[in-house]
Amino acid sequence: MSSCKVIEQVVDKGLCIGCGLCVSACGNDTLKMELSDHGFLEPRHVNSCGSSCKGNCLSVCPFNPEPDDDVRTETELANTFLNDSKKQSDSIGKYINTYAGFSNEHRANSSSGGIATFTLIELLKRKEIDYVISVKEGASQNAHYEYAISSTEQELLQGAKTRYYPVTLAGVFDKVKELEGNFAIVGVPCFIKSIRLAQKVEPILKSKIKFLVGIICGGVKSTFFTEYLASKTGVSVSEYSKPEFRIKDENSSASDYSFGCLDKNSQQNTIKMKMVGDMWGTGLFKSNACDFCDDVSVELADISLGDAWIEPYRSEGLGTNVIVTRSQLAEDIICKGIETNKLTIEELPVDRFIESQRGGFNHRHNGLGFRINKRRSKGLSVPPKRFEDDNLTFLLKLIHLMRMKVRKKSLVVWKRTKNAEQFDKEMRFSLNVLKKLTKLNQYQKRYSESGAIKALVMRKVNKVLK
């Protein structure tokens, strides 16, 4: 079988994120999405590419190692697609305004403040769009969640809440061209980038996809993440169903949410995520591609939404969104929502927005250069990135190295054990080392910030000099 560019240059090099737009862009039916050994969706080459191949699979890939100059990074793409945004930030890209708040109606049944659900319903009500492509419960046991189309408010409400589960746009994305009418699509940063790239390749997609809702993402997780959490609740990985990732506790804080799933008797088993440990900062079960993404705030979406992980919002168990508007339509929806008392929202200065995603910026921007150098030292290419400086302290380098090791090891160990107790036992040492290094770094930062280390050094120097 002749070679396929996206398989050769992205999938085989460990940079596929599973968006599936290569499958739609191919046009020759040569690619098919399948679950990998490590629980990620990836394209497989099932037919010969043939002489008519234009290499579109690679052109729409968000991790294409050699993109054209006009689509080099999110910055160039934003200049094409986000003409209403007049403000610009190195950290969050082009934007109109930043906010924090929630939808009075949809907050309780959403992951965070319900602004994603509110915005999509408003778009339908205003007839800006006819269809929404969002993530809903899957039809089979093999896919607990998948992208699906909604055209009514009722259908759309089934797609509220975030699912930390691999999903793909392959298949459903073809409907954009097949169906008459306009679309909104919800996605994490790399998916939104691939949609923008597809819009560049095919102008019809630019006219039919009217709005993109960006979901801020701390990393795409393998199916192993869900299996592990199910096992932590005491349900075996072969018997769990209907995983729920964000069960809120309105009497506690926003971060004090639970995971839940049904056992074989349809009884719900839950576990507080704080009992499970740090699932995000450690890199457990995360896709390798995420370590080479520098888009923290979904810079190419019309509206970007995340959790407000800062006070006073963090203390509210029902959840609060941070919001970035980047198109006039998004800004109008938010302003109208405030005016009509459908939204409880206040403006949030950009530095506070950045603070709400501090972990994401530290990892994706500050630590990226180190990971790029590591990858290049193995002779592997990296797509163009905007944060390539590697000026981490020795301690931080160790932390990033350890995160990379933990990520990789978690996939290997879970594939073999499929049991939370055994997994925890085998991961304990690596996770403890990472935890200790992280603690040490926090101490070092605190002391250097307070000038204590400087004072201590000066005292020692003075003593020697005397």
Ligand SMILES: Cc1cc2nc3c(=O)[nH]c(=O)nc-3n(C[C@H](O)[C@H](O)[C@H](O)COP(=O)(O)OP(=O)(O)OC[C@H]3O[C@@H](n4cnc5c(N)ncnc54)[C@H](O)[C@@H]3O)c2cc1C
């Ligand atoms: C993998 C992942 C990682 C995340 N990491 C962070 C993070 O590090 N920091 C942070 O602040 N926020 C993160 N979030 C976003 C956060 O969990 C909320 O989704 C976001 O604040 C929107 O909340 P909401 O209440 O407005 O959404 P809701 O009104 O509940 O609507 C959620 C929307 O997201 C769609 N959706 C669900 N799952 C997915 C998925 N896997 N991919 C794409 N769309 C999906 C739903 O269909 C729905 O339209 C992450 C989300 C995901 C999916």
